[in-house]
Amino acid sequence: MTETEKFSIPIGPQHPALKEPEHFVFSVDGEMVTSASVRLGYAHRGIEKSTENRNWAQNLYLLERICGICSHTHALTYCLGVEKLAGVEIPPRANAIRTLVAEMERVHSHLLWLGVAAHEAGFDTLFMYSWRDRETIMDLLEQLTGNRVNYSANVLGGVKFDVDEELAGAILDGLDYLEKRTYHYLDVVTTDAAFLQRTRGVGVMSAERAERLGVVGPTARASSVARDVRIDAPYAGYDEYVPNLIGHTTGDLEARFEVRIKELFESYRLIREILATIPEGELTSRMPRRIKANEAFSRVEAPRGEVFYYLRSNGSDKPDRIKVRTPTLCNMASVLTLVIGQQLADIPMILVGVDPCFSCNDRMVAINRGGRSEEVWTWERLRQYGIDYYGGSH
């Protein structure tokens, strides 16, 4: 009797399907995956700790840079939290503009994902064309905010800029084009025979499993879990501009494609609605520089799912503690269970199916050196460690 040995395949941290660092170990039996584990934390940047050394306004820009794709989401979640802490109401027009940018960001993010996912499936034609069309929304974001990424649309207490007739017209024209293209892409991902072989029936997640693993965003909605912060706990302008929940029942990769593409139509509808009915008024409210001791949390539906912030103030002009949780962390467990029983070649597609963003989810690393000693490093010590590590060249 021979015992079959477990064969483990390490993937990453260099380029594990995506250009972001993460380490996976898959055990395989022939071509079939039998177990999976992940090691997170390669892109940990110490952002949460750094917030404690910056004032409230400075932190806005630091946190905006947690993610380059959904930067507005992070800035928005932070602003909502800080405004809650300080008890500041922001003007309705500012709320509408925040919502407008959030939906435009969702459009660019979903189109970006469509391209990446198509690329993982080996369908580079779809990748190239979807990214060409994505430039439309990138240009509009640049015209509206002044930047393609890290728009810097928010300030504490409101927004920086207004939207005028001319811009609204440009956005509407862009949307008409994008809507036409999106119908085409929906048709491609639901009918292309070669593509469907990579998506239909692959990585199926039941609603029950999605609930149990706490999956969020379009990944959850594709498994008939009705979960969308914009609807469940409206923030910014979403009580005025209500999105329809886009769900799917099959829970496979095809469903995740369909959900995200159909969400694009919802975003187009919301953007048009906002532009047609945007309330008049101020763009900012007055914000205090210091915030009395208090705590608050805020939640926002990022393109990938729920982003959660916890904030605590202590009466100074700097936060006492900020905790961030991004959707990829919630969805990672689903990847590890979904790949089991699938072909090795399907791993990249299943991973990409949750629209992962590794760098955003890397928060803190606990290094267990054996023994039980726990150490807390001060910011100064961490900084010095970094300088010494790189040979003190700065």
Next chain:
Amino acid sequence: MRFGTMFSDIVSSLLRRPITELYPVERRATPDRLRGQLHWDWEACTGCSLCAKECPAQAVDLIVIDKKAKQFAMRYHTDRCIYCAQCVVNCRFGCLEMSSDEWELASANKDPFTVYYGDEANVEAALADRAD
């Protein structure tokens, strides 16, 4: 189920020139709101230094030459600036503005990244102070 669902896209692209631009030969006009290099109008400045206090990148230093006579200079680091416009929002006197066409700021050496603003005498004073 069909095959070649994107075939029509490919065929129509055969007859079109590439969508990419030949930068730097071709330059697209930048949008008016683009945030490029910061500019400072020293005549209106009151020296409140709110711009420097909330700059997330420590990219602006307000140098006080003579507080009573409201004489100031500004040192601006284009390489540190993250072009967020928080300083522009903070200035209640409208002294700060970001250029929409000065955005090609790369350089092979470090000198052009430090820019001094202010009237000639004040900039000289600021520079002299630095040389000490």
